[in-house]
Amino acid sequence: MRDAVAYQPDHVDRQALEDLRQAVEAMRKSDAEFPLEKVLRGLAIDTGMTHFSNGHEATESDGNAHFPRTRPAGVTGDEWRALLASNIDGGGENGSANYALVDLDGDGRRDLVINSYTGGTGLFSYTSALRRDGGKFIGAYRGGVDDLGQDPADDPEDAAGTSYLFSTSGRGANQAGYWIRLRGRVYAAYQVGYYGVDNLYLLRPLTVIGKVPKLALHYRYRLAVPKIQSDEEKGTKTTLAPALHAALTQALALVSKEQSNDVGSQEKPLCPFPSPDSVDADELGTYYGYGTGHYTYEIVGDMPVWLGRQCHIGRLVDWFGAYSGKGKLYAQLWVRKPGGSEEPSTQTYTVKGVRSAIGVKTSIAKVEGDNGA
Numbered sequence: 001m002r003d004a005v006a007y008q009p010d011h012v013d014r015q016a017l018e019d020l021r022q023a024v025e026a027m028r029k030s031d032a033e034f035p036l037e038k039v040l041r042g043l044a045i046d047t048g049m050t051h052f053s054n055g056h057e058a059t060e061s062d063g064n065a066h067f068p069r070t071r072p073a074g075v076t077g078d079e080w081r082a083l084l085a086s087n088i089d090g091g092g093e094n095g096s097a098n099y100a101l102v103d104l105d106g107d108g109r110r111d112l113v114i115n116s117y118t119g120g121t122g123l124f125s126y127t128s129a130l131r132r133d134g135g136k137f138i139g140a141y142r143g144g145v146d147d148l149g150q151d152p153a154d155d156p157e158d159a160a161g162t163s164y165l166f167s168t169s170g171r172g173a174n175q176a177g178y179w180i181r182l183r184g185r186v187y188a189a190y191q192v193g194y195y196g197v198d199n200l201y202l203l204r205p206l207t208v209i210g211k212v213p214k215l216a217l218h219y220r221y222r223l224a225v226p227k228i229q230s231d232e233e234k235g236t237k238t239t240l241a242p243a244l245h246a247a248l249t250q251a252l253a254l255v256s257k258e259q260s261n262d263v264g265s266q267e268k269p270l271c272p273f274p275s276p277d278s279v280d281a282d283e284l285g286t287y288y289g290y291g292t293g294h295y296t297y298e299i300v301g302d303m304p305v306w307l308g309r310q311c312h313i314g315r316l317v318d319w320f321g322a323y324s325g326k327g328k329l330y331a332q333l334w335v336r337k338p339g340g341s342e343e344p345s346t347q348t349y350t351v352k353g354v355r356s357a358i359g360v361k362t363s364i365a366k367v368e369g370d371n372g373a
Contacts, residue, residue, distance in 0.1 A: 006210025009364055016182035017202060017213035021362050024217060032356040034325070036198055036217050040189060043180035045102065048110075050074035053098040054090060065095030075101065079110060079132075086130070086137040092116035102179065104129060104186045104205045111206065112137045113179075114163075122295075123170030127177055127188070128163040129205035139163030140206050165203055166190045166367070172295040173369065174320035192369035193321040195260040195300055195329075196221070201367050214365045219321075221257045221329060221353040225249055229350055240349075247307050248333060248349055251314050255301040258358070260318075262299045270304045271311035271338050279339060286338040290315035305335050313338050316351065329353030 020039070027035035052072035054065035067089055071080040079101060090097025096117040101110040112130040117123075130137035140163050165188050168175040174193035179186065188203040202213040225248045229238045240248070255261075269287040273279050279287070289302045290313050297317045305314035318331035331351040 005208050007204055007207035009204075009211065009213055012183050012185060013202065013204070013213050014364075016185060016187070017215065017362050019182055020200075020202070020213075020215055021360050024215065024357075024360050028217075028357040028360075032358075033354070035357050036191075036200065040178050040180060043182060043189075045179045045181055045186065048102060049179075050101045050110075051098065054092070054095045063094070065092075065097070082132060082135050082137060083112070085135050088112070088114070088130075088137065090114045090116045091118075093119035100179075102186070105131065106184070106186075107132075113205070122172050124167055125170070126167045127165050129165055129188070130163050131206045140208055163206070165205060165209065166201075172297075172320075174322045175369065190367065192367075193323075195298055195318050195321045196256075196258045198321065199369070201365075203367075209367065211364050211366050214363050216361045216363075217357055218258065218359045218361070219355040220358045221355050223252050223255075223257065223316075223329075223331075223351055223353045225252060225333065225349055225351055244307065247305060248335075251303050251305040252316065252333065252351065254303040255316050260298050261301040262293070266302070270302060270313055274339075283339045286313065289313065290334065290336070293317075300331065307335075310337070312336060318353075323355060327352075329355060 020043075023039045023042075024035050027039050031038060050072070052068060052075065054067055056065055057069055067083075071077070075083070088099075090099065096119075098115050100113040100115075102113060103109065104111040104113075109132045111132050114128045114130070115125055116128075117125045128139070130139050166175075166177055168177060176191045178189040178191070180189045181187070182202070186205065188205055190201045190203055192199045192201070196219050198217045198219075200215045200217070202215075203209055204212075225240070225245060227240050227245055229240060230236070231238070266288040269284075270289060271287045273284075273287060285291075293299045298320045300316040300318055303314045303316070305312040312335050315334045316331060317334065318329060321329070323329050329352065331353060333349045333351050335347045335349070336345065
């Protein structure tokens with residue numbers, strides 16, 4: 001049902017995607033490390049927006065933040081009356097929600113963007129957009145029914161829920177949302193990052209989201225194990241022995257510099273068995289790979305690490321391509337011995353990576369990586 005009523009990208013949306021592609025391609029020639037960030041910064045909407053948040057009132061006793069009781073600065077009297085008439089409540093964990101008024105459809109009247117922090121194990125935040133319609137703000141029809149068999153768009157109290165655009169996770173993902181302008185239209189640019197690629201989706205607010213213009217910017221990394229390893233928690237620094245540093249560097253050369261491979265299916269053991277009779281059946285798997293992963297990090301790949309004549313199992317992990325000018329790509333190399341009936345001890349080494357954008361691809365595709373979509 002949702003696909004049947006979803007907005008279909010038109011020629012203007014496709015032209016906007018091509019404009020974005022050309023801008024990123026041009027930027028990567030002068031800055032291959034941060035072309036997407038610089039282009040988005042130049043396209044960002046920096047005027048005509050008013051921001052405000054839920055807050056605490058002296059009269060409230062539940063400890064939660066609530067929608068403002070008085071008109072925030074920058075909100076017109078007409079907009080304030082429409083907000084009150086719409087019974088806006090961003091919800092969120094303990095009332096953690098913020099709002100932005102901005103003209104999303106070019107009709108000269110500002111619409112409403114809601115960002116609600118819901119928390120949970122993934123530290124989720126959800127972004128919605130409501131259209132100004134007469135004296136109220138209303139949501140776009142999302143399609144489908146809820147658990148009670150009702151169309152949520154029929155519920156005026158669920159305006160934010162019916163206008164959901166995207167979510168971001170503070171744990172287990174590398175995601176962000178930006179408000180930009182292309183070809184005279186406002187888009188929610190939704191970024192979903194991984195090791196080796198940033199996917200950027202152009203979402204038309206105030207519509208039902210289906211397939212959308214997508215730009216994929218691919219990277220290649222120069223990976224290195226720093227000779228001086230810093231432990232921020234302990235506040236200590238350790239200099240790696242030359243032989244150890246060489247062994248870790250050699251192991252690091254075995255993983256892909258362009259895409260993550262997750263655990264994969266190992267047909268052959270990464271480390272040789274000591275002898276056919278020296279390994280218990282329940283320990284065989286420890287020679288094939290590092291083991292299962294976890295949603296909070298991304299597995300780039302497993303590899304053998306030879307420390308002297310002893311083969312260890314190594315795993316390179318990162319945090320979904322999270323990258324900064326200060327820390328670059330932050331990743332870790334985990335190393336442990338295979339075998340053993342007890343939980344093996346792990347040695348952790350910091351890995352740094354400098355990226356270079358190597359190509360841009362565009363398509364019309366469904367949004368992937370959006371929790372709850």
